[in-house]
Amino acid sequence: MAEAKQVERPLSPHLQIYRPQMTSFSSIMTRITGNGIIVGVLLLVWWLLAAATSPDYFNFVNAIATSWFGDLVFTLSLLGVWYHYLAGIRHLIFDAGKYMDIKSAEMLGWICTIGSVVLTVLTLIIIQF
């Protein structure tokens, strides 16, 4: 019968002294963006609720949603959505067992990072028309 033994394992280097790498950066960013966009969702759903409530309430919330603060929240959320979108596709690719070597994984990380900025700018341009 096998017993699970406590093994003295070496500790991995601490985050602060670990060299930043594309693979770790892209992984951490996936988590930050996925959780962070809840702020944009909150503001958006509040705005939807206000539109369904009354003119006065809508004017109040709409002023916040379209202020510099609202623009900042929604632009950052848009960037977060696109990053998480691309990173999610990257995970589906990884799940399929493709592009698992370090070079490819780093390339996909760069695609997520640069792609999210490009898609954000594109979206902002498209919705102006």
Next chain:
Amino acid sequence: MRYLTDRKRAVGKGASGTGPEHHWWMSASAVALAFMIPTWLYIVGTTLGADQQTVITTFSKPFPAILTALVVIVGMRHFAKGTEIWIEDYIHGTAAKATKIAMHSLAYVIMATALYALGKMVFIGLLLGN
């Protein structure tokens, strides 16, 4: 002494207790969201900043209303189940359970609020004859 063999310990649903269920669900909902998000971003992006009448008219139309409902339902479930992963990394024990419940609750509150707003806008749209 545990009467479990190495093999027996490895068979089943693993350390998570639920096997690949969570991972598979996140993948499936991710694919669903990937199809919906671009169009939805366009609808929301072009409606944000409009007057109240336009907002109500837009979201009382079938396509924007149904798409927004789907994005909110699938998106909020994806969010709630997604938060479980960082919670399991950084918080443990009772605090982890409490945080998970709080995150699931937040997601459901957002979901219900959005569906209420959508439903009400659809009714206002009906009254206005859109």
